[in-house]
Amino acid sequence: MNVLISIKPNYVEKIVSKEKTYELRRTIFKKEVKKAFIYSTYPEKKIIGYFRLLKYTVSKKYL
16 A cells, blocks of 8 residues: 655655654554655645655554
8 A cells, every 4th residue: 555644845855865764653554555655745735755664663552
């Protein structure tokens, strides 16, 4: 399954420059995710790229 992740432009810049290497989310994907597309929100409003998920961890708090 592929997903679309909305991220504010200032964080997108940090992800692209590899200054930010983790993205924390409160919701859990119900199916196994293979690819995540990064959507830069207002004012850019566009998909800027994607990454493949090799591994992700779910906190026991959310299980």
